[in-house]
Amino acid sequence: MSDWLKWLLLGLLTIVFGIIVLGNTVIASIAVVTLTGILLLVAGAFQIFGAFTVEGAGNKILSFIMGAIMLFLGWSFLAHPLQGVISLSMLVIILFMAGGIARVILSFQMRGTQFFWPTLISGILSMVLAAIIWNYATAEPAAMLNLLGILLGIEMLFNGFGLVFMALFVKGAGNELKQA
Template sequence: MSEWVKWLLMGLLSIVFGIFVLGAPVVASVAVTVVTGVLLLVSGVLQVVGGFTVEGTGNKILAFIMGAVMLFLGWSFLDHPLAGTLTLATVVLILFMAGGIARIILSFQMRGTSFFWPTLISGILSIILAGIIWSYASSEPAALLSLLGILLGIEMLFNGFGLVFMAFFVKNAPKDETTEAQQA
């Protein structure tokens, strides 16, 4: 399977999941919080177990502390999913901002192609979503329960469209001589 097809499939999958998330935003918000809690618990256990196998006292202590922090966070997310959703909203804010900045940087590498503007707009819209989360978090924290799911679905759509545009960019990008020689 060629590289551009993989990007295209990931983009289409992101679009499909974005539509599902938009259909049930509160369920999506709570589900993300619960899954994050479970993953943190599993990671914490693995970190503590791994702490017994590392060399050096400082490394062991660090592994145990990191494992304990992950266990605490995982338990906290599972025990208080609404508070966990507010915490995740902050994490999503950071991820939306970082993803938006990354797509803006990527768009300038596509300058001069038909993919420049869609990728740039996708990045700008992700940054706008981060701003919306920030404004809701500071004024109405309870609204984040459904808003987080809605924004997550929208971000998945933007990400999917960005990946689709990138797939077609990769497909149409000129190949260098070393790539052509390796394929021959």
């Protein structure tokens, strides 16, 4: 099987899974929280193990505290997945807003260049998106249960289409090299 065909199949599969995720956003959100909880538990255990191997009392204490926090968060996400969905959704809103503010500030440092307007617009759009999600979530709190699943599904669709386009590009580039 050629490389471009593997990328094409992966892209199509990712698109199909993106559609499935968008059809089950609450379940996908809970799956994200569950996976995050598992990863936090593993990372916390390694962090605590690492606390016994680092030099210096301050480093040991900090490493142990960080590991304990990760273990607590991991356990909390696994024990209370719906609250974890809301917590991670709030984090996404905060990250959208912070990223938007950072890009707006950065854009003013690019004034007079071709990158000013695209950077400014992308920052403003991120802040607007955060505000829309926040408004919707405060008016309808159950909407927060869908947010992570919606974002995951959209990302899977974008990624899938990107892989399909890349596969077609690789196929075209391979044909051009054969003709040369």
